[in-house]
Amino acid sequence: MERVLGDKWIEIDVDAIKNNLVAVNSQLEEKTRLIAVIKANAYGHGAVETARILYQNGVDFFAVSYLYEALELRKAGIRSAILVFSPIIHEDELKEAISQHITITIASYADWKLLEYVSYGFNNYIRVHLKLDTGLGRFGLTGEEALALTQEIKDHPHVHLEGIYTHMAEAASNPAYTEKQFASFMKTIHRLEDAGIKIPVKHCANSAVFLKYPHMHLDGVRLGTLLSGQYPAGKFDQVLDLKDPYCFKSRVISVRSLKKGSYLGYYRSYRLRQDAQIAVIPVGFSDGLALEVANKPAGFWDMLKSMAKIMLMYFNVPRFSLHLILNGVACPVRGKVFMQMALLEIPSGYDVNIGDEVELPVRKTLASRSITRVYTQRGKAGKISCQEGTNYTVDEM
Ligand SMILES: *Cc1c(COP(=O)(O)O)cnc(C)c1O
Numbered sequence: 248m249e250r251v252l253g254d255k256w257i258e259i260d261v262d263a264i265k266n267n268l269v270a271v272n273s274q275l276e277e278k279t280r281l282i283a284v285i286k287a288n289a290y291g292h293g294a295v296e297t298a299r300i301l302y303q304n305g306v307d308f309f310a311v312s313y314l315y316e317a318l319e320l321r322k323a324g325i326r327s328a329i330l331v332f333s334p335i336i337h338e339d340e341l342k343e344a345i346s347q348h349i350t351i352t353i354a355s356y357a358d359w360k361l362l363e364y365v366s367y368g369f370n371n372y373i374r375v376h377l378k379l380d381t382g383l384g385r386f387g388l389t390g391e392e393a394l395a396l397t398q399e400i401k402d403h404p405h406v407h408l409e410g411i412y413t414h415m416a417e418a419a420s421n422p423a424y425t426e427k428q429f430a431s432f433m434k435t436i437h438r439l440e441d442a443g444i445k446i447p448v449k450h451c452a453n454s455a456v457f458l459k460y461p462h463m464h465l466d467g468v469r470l471g472t473l474l475s476g477q478y479p480a481g482k483f484d485q486v487l488d489l490k491d492p493y494c495f496k497s498r499v500i501s502v503r504s505l506k507k508g509s510y511l512g513y514y515r516s517y518r519l520r521q522d523a524q525i526a527v528i529p530v531g532f533s534d535g536l537a538l539e540v541a542n543k544p545a546g547f548w549d550m551l552k553s554m555a556k557i558m559l560m561y562f563n564v565p566r567f568s569l570h571l572i573l574n575g576v577a578c579p580v581r582g583k584v585f586m587q588m589a590l591l592e593i594p595s596g597y598d599v600n601i602g603d604e605v606e607l608p609v610r611k612t613l614a615s616r617s618i619t620r621v622y623t624q625r626g627k628a629g630k631i632s633c634q635e636g637t638n639y640t641v642d643e644m
Contacts, residue, residue: 251619255497255530259292261624263492264300267474270487272305274457279464282330282450284471285320286312291611292475292492293620295323301474302327310469314340314349321347330376330410334358334386341365345373350409354378354386359396366406375400376410376448379435381428383416390435397444410448410467411436418455419481425456429463455479458486475611495535495609495618498602499573501527504595511590512582519581524593526578528571528605531587535613537569537580572606573599 275281283306289297298309298320310330311317317329330350335341335358342365344351353359353375366373377396380387388396393411400408413432418425432451439446450467452460457468458479472479476491505525511517530536544550559567569580571591581592593599621628 251621253529253619254500255495255534256619256621257291257614258494258496258621258623258628259296260490260492260494261300261622263476263490264292264297264474265304266488266490267476267492268301268304268306270489271457271470271473274461274487275468276464278466280308280448280467281306282308282310282467282469283474284310284453284469286310286316286332286471287612288616290471290475291614293622294319295325296620296622297474298323298325298327308467314344317349318343318347321349328374332378332386336361338365342368345369345371348374350374350376352376352378352386353396353400354380354388356388356392356396359400362406363399363403366403370405373406374409375406376412377408377446379411379413379432381413381431382424383414383428385414387413390431390438393435394438394442397439397442401444408444408446410450411439411446412450412467412469415451415453415456418453418459419479419483422459425460425463429460453479455481455483458483493611495530495607495611495614497528497530497605497607499526499591499599499605500529500601502593502599502601511592513585514583516583517581517590519592522595524595524597524599525581526573526591526593526599526603526605528589528591528607529587530607530609531585531589533586534615534618535609536589536607537584538610538613540610540613569608571608574603578605 271281283301285294285297288294294316302325307327309320309327310332312332314331314335317331320329328350332352334354335344335351338361341361351362351373353362377393378387379393397408400406413428415425415428429451436449448467449465450469451465452463452468454470454472456463457470473487473489476489503525505519505523507519507521509519511519511525532538544553556567570577571580573591573593578591578593581590
């Protein structure tokens with residue numbers, strides 16, 4: 248592969264993305280549409296490139312969290328339907344969304360009023376999806392609100408109520424709560440139908456729901472995690488043959504031999520227990536290395552687990568300390584990870600050279616967006632472009 252400026256890059260295996268799409272499609276009934284969720288830069292894989300790969304393999308419906316993400320896709324020439332999950336709160340942005348044929352979420356009465364106000368300046372067919380909150384506590388209408396609102400929407404000359412959806416809070420671990428949310432969603436849908444309002448695309452399944460509750464597939468499923476080659480957090484039968492398309496790589500930029508007892512890193516955070524070679528890798532926490540999602544623990548047990556993990560890390564228990572793969576061998580990161588660098592301990596006598604490739608366990612959704620994504624097919628990288636912010640591409644993507 249040609250050299251990447253900065254000696255760090257993320258390889259994205261185009262064949263793995265296609266594989267995951269095929270795997271997911273094999274579990275879909277004819278009537279159920281796949282809505283490919285490519286928010287957060289397609290979970291780190293590159294939104295535009297992922298959209299192109301999926302589109303060229305039959306996906307024609309995408310979803311993202313924010314309007315700016317949808318506009319980035321439009322700008323790159325993606326013409327498919329794109330649903331934006333979040334409310335669009337500014338008049339000028341809503342106008343932009345309408346003129347770019349973005350599918351808009353209505354999650355409150357205020358959302359509808361703004362859309363109604365803005366829409367009269369347009370002759371476009373405006374696609375909207377209603378969002379119901381059935382127990383996640385994020386955005387959404389109550390059933391009552393949805394009933395009232397649809398009475399107003401249905402008379403609008405060019406707003407088309409294409410979809411209605413909700414989002415599950417605990418699908419991986421709590422079937423009772425998930426079924427309760429589903430029942431509440433279906434109840435509202437039936438009440439709407441009784442009032443003469445039929446909405447064609449009803450959807451409530453993310454990856455966890457898709458795997459565990461086939462009766463909740465309805466008219467569409469919103470999948471991100473599975474397409475990105477992973478199972479959602481929790482226990483799942485591994486029925487789909489998924490492949491992770493993502494691999495974060497870098498190169499050794501320095502190697503030195505240090506004596507037992509030498510200190511490594513700020514605060515002398517590690518002391519060598521044996522003579523070793525120390526390699527410097529040009530990747531640090533600003534790239535996403537050693538970052539974790541640090542939410543408040545979900546419960547007492549969750550807190551104990553987090554604390555236990557930190558303690559095991561403190562005592563350098565191998566399975567819980569950060570490792571990078573160098574020439575097929577797992578080597579521990581020593582000392583505190585720096586902003587843009589990390590130190591690696593390599594057993595002395597082991598053959599390591601400047602320029603050797605390493606694989607890093609950087610969580611895909613935390614890997615910095617500024618890192619070049621290299622798209623590979625059948626193991627071969629695409630053309631290189633040296634412009635900053637431009638990714639490598641594979642011709643026949
Ligand atoms: C992120 C998201 C999804 C996709 O969830 P996965 O578990 O990654 O498949 C679906 N719907 C909404 C509203 C989301 O925010």
